[in-house]
Amino acid sequence: MNESVVGGPERTSPQVYVVAIFMVGFHIACLGVFFVGFSWTAFACAVAMYVIRGLGITGGYHRLLAHRSFKASRPVQLMFALAGSLAVQGGPLWWVAxxxxxxxxxxxxxxIHSPVTKGFWQSHMGWMMTNEAFNEKGANARDLHKFPELKLLQRYYAWLIFAEILLVYLFGVALSYFFSDLGTTGLQILVWGFFVSTVFTWHTTFMVNSVCHTWGSRPYPTGDASTNNLLIGVLAFGEGWHNNHHMFPLSSRHGLVWWQLDITYWMLRGLEKLGLVSDLKLPKFARPTESA
Ligand SMILES: [Zn+2]
Ligand SMILES: [Zn+2]
Incomplete structure (x- = not known):
C-alpha cells in the first residue's frame, strides 16, 4: 500500500491500519448473523438504517455538501450531514474534499479511486487504506468550514460512530425488554441494524466509484470512464446514473429520463414540497443525446 516518494519509501500512516482493521472487523461482524439469528424486526431495522444513512450520503454528503445542488437551512443541512456521518464513510469535510x-x-x-488508473480493488475500497486517503486535509471543502456544526461532526466523527453502535444496541435491548413478542435481542439488532446495514451501504456507495466507472452505458461524452448503471442506480438511490452526474455535476437530479429511478431526487422533491429544501438545480438540457 506504500506509495514511493522521492527520498525513499513513505511510512504507512497509522490511520491506514486503523481503517483496515475496522473495515475487516465490520465484515467479520456481519457473520454474527449466524449466531444471533434472524427476525423481521432486525431485518426492518437494517433496511431503515440503510435507507436513512444511504440518503444521508446521497442527498446530504453528495448532492448537498459536495455539489451544493440544492439549498437547505442550517438545521436541515445538519440533519443531512448527521445521517451521512452515521453511514461510517468518514466525516463530512473529508468525504466532500x-x-x-x-x-x-x-x-x-x-x-485516488479511479478503476482506470488505479485498478478495480483500489477504486472500490483499497484507496481508503492508503496514505493518500489521509493526506487529504479538506482544502477542497474550505467553503464548508464556515459551518462550525460540520467541523464538529468531522472532529468528533469517531465518537459519533461509537455512540451510534451503543445506541443501536441499547435500542435492541429496549425492544427485547418492552416488546418481547418481537423475538429480538440487543445483539441481533446490533448485527443486522448496524453492521449488516453499514457494510451493505458501504458497498453500494463504493460501487459508484468502481462499477460506475467500469460497466454500464455512456450516453454523454464526458471524457472519463463514468457510466450509467441500472443496478447501482436502484441500490444507491439514483447515484448509479453516474455518467449523467459527471456530465451535470451540479444537478440535483441524476436520473434524467423517466425510467432512470432516482430515489434521492424524489426525496428532495418531497422535502421541497414540505418547504425544507429549495432551489433544486437541474441541467438546462436534461435528456441524453442517445438512449441510455
Ligand atoms: Zn465518478
Ligand atoms: Zn459527485
Whole structure:
C-alpha cells in the first residue's frame, strides 16, 4: 500500500491500519448473523438504517455538501450531514474534499479511486487504506468550514460512530425488554441494524466509484470512464446514473429520463414540497443525446 516518494519509501500512516482493521472487523461482524439469528424486526431495522444513512450520503454528503445542488437551512443541512456521518464513510469535510478531487481529476493518475488508473480493488475500497486517503486535509471543502456544526461532526466523527453502535444496541435491548413478542435481542439488532446495514451501504456507495466507472452505458461524452448503471442506480438511490452526474455535476437530479429511478431526487422533491429544501438545480438540457 506504500506509495514511493522521492527520498525513499513513505511510512504507512497509522490511520491506514486503523481503517483496515475496522473495515475487516465490520465484515467479520456481519457473520454474527449466524449466531444471533434472524427476525423481521432486525431485518426492518437494517433496511431503515440503510435507507436513512444511504440518503444521508446521497442527498446530504453528495448532492448537498459536495455539489451544493440544492439549498437547505442550517438545521436541515445538519440533519443531512448527521445521517451521512452515521453511514461510517468518514466525516463530512473529508468525504466532500475527496469527492470534489474525484470530479476535478476524474480517471486521471491523480484520481485516488479511479478503476482506470488505479485498478478495480483500489477504486472500490483499497484507496481508503492508503496514505493518500489521509493526506487529504479538506482544502477542497474550505467553503464548508464556515459551518462550525460540520467541523464538529468531522472532529468528533469517531465518537459519533461509537455512540451510534451503543445506541443501536441499547435500542435492541429496549425492544427485547418492552416488546418481547418481537423475538429480538440487543445483539441481533446490533448485527443486522448496524453492521449488516453499514457494510451493505458501504458497498453500494463504493460501487459508484468502481462499477460506475467500469460497466454500464455512456450516453454523454464526458471524457472519463463514468457510466450509467441500472443496478447501482436502484441500490444507491439514483447515484448509479453516474455518467449523467459527471456530465451535470451540479444537478440535483441524476436520473434524467423517466425510467432512470432516482430515489434521492424524489426525496428532495418531497422535502421541497414540505418547504425544507429549495432551489433544486437541474441541467438546462436534461435528456441524453442517445438512449441510455
Ligand atoms: Zn465518478
Ligand atoms: Zn459527485
Amino acid at each position: 475527496h469527492h470534489r478531487s474525484h470530479h476535478r481529476d476524474t480517471d486521471s493518475v491523480n484520481d
